[in-house]
Amino acid sequence: MKRFYILGFLALIVxxxxxxxxxxxxxxxxxxxxxxxxxxxxxxxxxxxxxAFVGYIGAFFTWMTLLKYAPVGPAFAASHLELISVTLISVWLFDDTLTLPKIVGGALIIAGILCLARSEDKDSQQVEVEPSQAPAS
Incomplete structure (x- = not known):
């Protein structure tokens, strides 16, 4: 399932x-x-x-598929990775400048995604543990 998320979010970014x-x-x-x-x-x-039309249609169907299976918090945050990819490609293709605020913003996006993903992992581990701790009847 982890590979599904990785491939799905890579497709969404593309x-x-x-x-x-x-x-x-x-x-x-x-x-x-x-x-x-x-x-x-x-x-x-x-x-x-x-x-552009192909990109938006592809992103829409990829996003809908990801939302069906991925946790909403990390999925929503990861959907903003395209801001980083567009910024980097714009530097290369359109001679945009990579400024300190853009670098800090990209780092904060990545940090937020990692925090949400880690939080989601902890929550799913607690849910798996809780039923086995229930007293037997």
């Missing part, structure tokens, strides 16, 4: 990152923003907009 990066590429392709038919043609003429 889909979310694909969606965000694709939207950025599509917006760059569609510049300048003019809010007219020509702009819409530029938006939907860019292949990246369809990558």
């Amino acid at each position: 889909f979310d990152t694909l969606a965000q990066v694709s939207f950025k590429f599509a917006s760059v392709h569609a510049e300048p923003l003019t809010m007219d038919a020509a702009w819409l043609v530029r938006v939907f003429g860019a292949p990246w907009i369809y990558g």
Whole structure:
């Protein structure tokens, strides 16, 4: 089951990152923003907009599947890992700068996920122990 969670969250990160990066590429392709038919043609003429749709649809179905099986607390926190992946890919693809607040924010996201996962492990261990401690009738 642990491998399911790891693969599921990796797929979620990939889909979310694909969606965000694709939207950025599509917006760059569609510049300048003019809010007219020509702009819409530029938006939907860019292949990246369809990558964004695939990313969001894939993320939606992956997320729904994960929520069916994963504990909600760690799952919700882990769903924010895409913020880190998008930040790192944006540094590489779009020459964004990696600032100290972004690094601290990423570290806090990871720390929060680890804390929630650890807490969830302790809670599940207590649930497994409690029934055996019940007095016999």
